[in-house]
Amino acid sequence: MIQANQYHQQLKNISQVLLNSGMGKLPAMTKTNGQPVKLDEQPDLMVHFLRRCSYGFSTAELTFAQSIGLDAYLEYQLAPEEMNTDALENLLNQVFSSLQMSYAEIIARSRTDNDFNPAFELIAATLIRAAYNPSQLFEIMVEFWSNHFNVNIFDGPIQVFKGVDDRDNVRPNALGNFRDLLHANAKSPAMLYYLDGFSNTADGPNENYARELMELHTLGVNGGYSEDDVKEVARCFTGWTLSEQADELFVFYAPNHDTGSKTVLGQFIPAGGGIEDGEAVLDILASHPSTAAFIAKKLCQRFISDTPPQAVIDAVAATFVQTDGDIKAILRTLFTHAEFATSAGQKFKRPIEYVLSIFRSLSPLSTGRSFEFIYRQVRNLGQTPFSYPAPTGYSDESSSWLNTNALLDRWNLGFAIGFGDLGLGRNVDDDNTAGSGPLAADFLSIPVLTMLGSARTAAAITDRMVEQVLHHSINQNDRDALIKLAADGEPVTVPLSLDQAMASARAVLAVLLASRYFQQR
Known part of the structure; x- marks a missing residue:
């Protein structure tokens, strides 16, 4: 293990490399504006x-x-x-019993077992699947989609509802299919509770779900709906509520439904309807061109850039319309578009992506503690799954994470x-001070010797590690700075012990x- 004085000198050297070369600066997101990105470190398409x-x-x-x-x-x-993925799923089901439980079983267990924590089990399973699947x-x-239809898992009974x-x-x-996803989400007990849909009645209409349904889930804030549409949509969903007597908790309670006629986005819904009023609204929204454009833009922001060119948004939206929301077809259009191929360096890893990568x-x-590493660091960096407090979900824009x-x-x-051999960042469970807590090697044992291979000169070591970590080249100035760091005062051509x-x-x-190379995606 490196001695303390050597270690502090290494930290100083590393900090200087990051600062002097610009590799540690806030990542500059390049923009294509329809033109190919010209970067020395441009990865090939498969790496991208x-x-x-x-x-x-x-x-x-x-x-x-x-x-x-x-x-x-x-x-x-x-x-x-x-x-x-049977081995992974079987293991998760053995360790986290709530993953296979019905609503009734989870509710009953939550009332009798103080150690039962279905919210944590879902968070853990989510991170483990992302790491190993x-x-x-x-x-x-x-x-x-979890982020698109965001609910805060720590908001009351949602910690019981969200796993199912x-x-x-x-x-x-x-x-x-997006339409199926939208219908399933509308009847989800987690969403009905989170946006107060369960309390929406003809005598006391609640507009929370109606507003977020159009603003966040489908049309977008500029999608062409009015305040009158919000009120009419809220009327359509009156009577959609929850009952423990129902297997899936969702029930339509007809006495609480507004049976009058409604008009949503110019489409007339006749009087005398029931649950089909809300289902008709979901179909109207799923087929609306503003929904296609809004979902297309979000997907392009996720996979291309924070400000994707309109041409790719339009292409993805057109596939959405043509296929009635077929998600696989939509993704094929996105990933085979020229704008995707030329978008390297335009996205910044959010905490989950950084830690898992x-x-x-x-x-x-x-080491037997890999999950603990992942969970600690995702939590430390501020992106615990299902934990964003607002309906918007975690931001996908770099400005929200770059500070x-x-x-x-x-x-x-x-x-x-x-x-x-450093304390693993801030100790999020105790005093929140740097350097406290267990060692990084207690959580992750990185096979540095295997990564190093036969490389012994500073240049060979640098190139080998760049290849193993980034899988693409870096610009020459940064490579030279790393070679100098690796040489540690020795001639760069002399083999090291x-x-x-x-x-x-x-x-x-x-x-x-x-x-910035590793922090960009």
Whole structure:
């Protein structure tokens, strides 16, 4: 292990590399405006696709993807039902009993067992699936739709409701049809509680769900609806409520429904209706061109850039309309569009993506505490799944995550992983001070020796670590700075001893994990 004085000197050297080279600055998001991105470190298309459509990838995954080609790999990722994930799911079901429970079982257990925590079990299962599931694009889309139809899992009974919603509504429809997803979400007890739909009656209409349904779930804030439409939609959903006597908790209680005629977005809904009034609204919204445009823009922001060109938004929206919201077809249009191919460097990893990409890219050896690492750091960096307090969900725009404190936390985490002997960032469970708590190596054992291979000179060590971590080249100035760091005062062409080479490899690894190269996706 590096001695204290050597370690502090290494930190100083690493900080200087990050600052002087610009690798640690706030990542500058390049914009295409229809033109190819011209970057020295532009990754090839397969690397670019994997960075956008997974939570990180190893050399082995890249090799497999390259062996079958991009088109085939996209179809492979769009067919999660053909991947054998039985071992993972069986393990999760054994460890987290709530994943298989009905609403009634979860409610009963929650009332009698103080140690039963279905909210934490869902959060844990979500992070573990994202870390280990080979169907990475599917997990990305599950997270996208969970965030799109956001509910705060710690808001009262939602901690009991959300697990079944995730299992029965979001995951089955994440690569299915938007209309089906919208209908399932409207009847979800988690959403009915979160946006007060369960209390919406003819005598006391509640407009919360009606407003968010149009503003956040379908049309968008500028999607062409009026305040009158909000009121009319709220009337259509009166009587949609919850009852423990129902297997799925959702019930339509006719005495609370407004049976008068309504007009929504210019479409007349006759008097005397029941549950079909709300279902008609969902169909109207699912087929509306503003919904196609709004969902298309969100998907393009997720996978292309914070400000995607209108041409790709229009193409994705057109597929949405033509296929009646077929999510797989929509994604095919997006990923095969020229704007996607030229969008490298335009997205910034959010905390979940950053932490999981460390785990998935470096193929750590098992310590039995890998999940604890993932959970601690995602929580520390501010993106615990299902925990955003507002209906908007976590932002996908870099401006929400790019600030000095957040980048400092990432630097510290990169150093911790690189050297394995730092306190693992801030101790979120105790006094919240830097350097306290267990060591990084207690959580993740990074196979630095394997990553290093036979490289012994500063240049070879740098190139080997860049290849293993980034899978693409970096610009020459940054490479030179890393080679100088790896040499640690020795001539760059002189082979280092194994101990020296390992120390240099760890220093380069720390810089790369903290750099803009790794933080961009």
